[in-house]
Amino acid sequence: MEVQGLSCHGCGSTDVDFDPKTRKIHCRQCGREEYYSRAQLGATGKVAFAKDNAIQFFKDGNWSSARTFANDVLNTMQDNAAALFIVAYCDEFEDGRSGAVEEFFGRVGPMALEYGEVRDLIELFEGALYNMRDYEAQMVTVVIENMQGAEDRQTLEGFIETVCPYCISRYASEDFLSDERAALYRDIASHCDVPKTCFALLKGIRENPGSPYRTGSFRMRAHTGYFLEHYVEPVGRIIQEMRPSSVKAKFVQAYQQLSDQYRSDASAASG
Structure with missing residues (x-):
């Protein structure tokens, strides 16, 4: 097929045939064949x-x-x-x-x-x-x-901080935080500065639609334990993977307070 804008790098002719599957051109003028990147x-x-x-x-x-x-x-x-x-x-x-x-x-x-x-x-x-x-x-x-690349870090972090908090705040239950997803968040937290993403995960302890705080279901021991195991504790492991900084220290402290309060409320409801 002929494509406007392609030319032979040998003779400069634009009289070339192009194969889109291989990105190879054949020059009708000089017979040269080459690949376009x-x-x-x-x-x-x-x-x-x-x-x-x-x-x-x-x-x-x-x-x-x-x-x-x-x-x-x-x-x-x-x-x-x-x-x-x-x-x-x-x-x-x-x-x-x-x-x-x-x-x-x-x-x-x-x-x-x-x-x-x-x-x-x-x-x-x-x-x-x-x-x-x-x-x-x-x-x-x-x-x-x-x-x-290190030169891409700012762009990458900006993208993650746009996408992840948006998605986290809109999931219908804690089940989005699968083992694979938690591993992805841990990897991200260990290599990138993503405080908005970590904050969205922390907020989910109280605000995720499956949270006993949202459903008023602390008396349902099975669900309370499930949310603890499948959301609260994985979030803690993600926070721990954050790179050392004063920001991380604040997140660790905030998580500990939320985690302790969750366990206290669960214990009080079951008693």
């Missing part, structure tokens, strides 16, 4: 123009136009992360095709994304949080795995 292909005029339009229409809530431009991107760059997400999101939340977003994460997860692609995904994820709550772990993981 993800960064090179993503920066070409046609791809960049269509991607920018897709993102803007997506942010504006014009899903039909967003999908059209995203498909234009994918016609040339089949693995562009932003375009793949927009199409999957529209399939899932506009057309009702269950599993489309999960398929997106399954496809993008193994990819080594370019920096610009990660920034695009951050912008899209943050703009769609109201529908993406159930994909908190996947969103955070794909960004973490592609932002390992």
Whole structure:
């Protein structure tokens, strides 16, 4: 296929054929064959123009136009992360095709994304949080795995502090805090400064919909014990993983007070 904006790096001719599956071009002028990298292909005029339009229409809530431009991107760059997400999101939340977003994460997860692609995904994820709550772990993981440099720390922390507190405050019960999710939060707390995320977890001891404080169910020993084991205690382990600082000391103290009060209230109710 011919793609506007691609040229032969040998002779400079734009008379080239392009295979989007392999990102290989064949020059009709000099016969040279070469591969375009993800960064090179993503920066070409046609791809960049269509991607920018897709993102803007997506942010504006014009899903039909967003999908059209995203498909234009994918016609040339089949693995562009932003375009793949927009199409999957529209399939899932506009057309009702269950599993489309999960398929997106399954496809993008193994990819080594370019920096610009990660920034695009951050912008899209943050703009769609109201529908993406159930994909908190996947969103955070794909960004973490592609932002390992020290120079990315501030951007990464800002993203986590936008996504995680939002999601934590909206879960319907304590069951979101699975062993895997708790391990993810511990890893995040040990490597990043995320006080808003840790504070949201602390607040959940009293405010999570499954908390005995919210349900008035301290007399129900089984549930009170379950919430202690599956929420209160895991939160304590997450707080302990925070990097040493005066902020951590305050969080540890706050957690201890909340934990002691929980146990005291549980004991009083059962007595």
